[in-house]
Amino acid sequence: MVGAMMIYHGNSAKYKGETMNLSNIPLSLKALFTGYIVVVGVGLMMAGAQIMLTHGQSDGKPGLSIDDVIVVQFHHVIPV
Numbered sequence: 001m002v003g004a005m006m007i008y009h010g011n012s013a014k015y016k017g018e019t020m021n022l023s024n025i026p027l028s029l030k031a032l033f034t035g036y037i038v039v040v041g042v043g044l045m046m047a048g049a050q051i052m053l054t055h056g057q058s059d060g061k062p063g064l065s066i067d068d069v070i071v072v073q074f075h076h077v078i079p080v
Helices: 027-055 066-074
Strands: 007-009 012-014
Touching: 027 066
Parallel strands: none
Antiparallel strands: 007 012
16 A cells, blocks of 8 residues: 555655655655654653652662562562
8 A cells, every 4th residue: 555655755756666765755754753753762761760760769779670669569668
């Protein structure tokens, strides 16, 4: 289905048989892909920071470990 569609770039149309790569797509589509990657990347960094800040110190030691998960999920204090 995608191969049968015409891909417009400027005044020319590219047909089936040509590959779609970054040099063949319009600038607006490049900006869309870049924006998506940036938003997902920032979201992943924020999720990692949230996990480290909320659960990273649960066992009294810096960093995230299995003991942090046990303390948070099972409310079980691990002896230090």
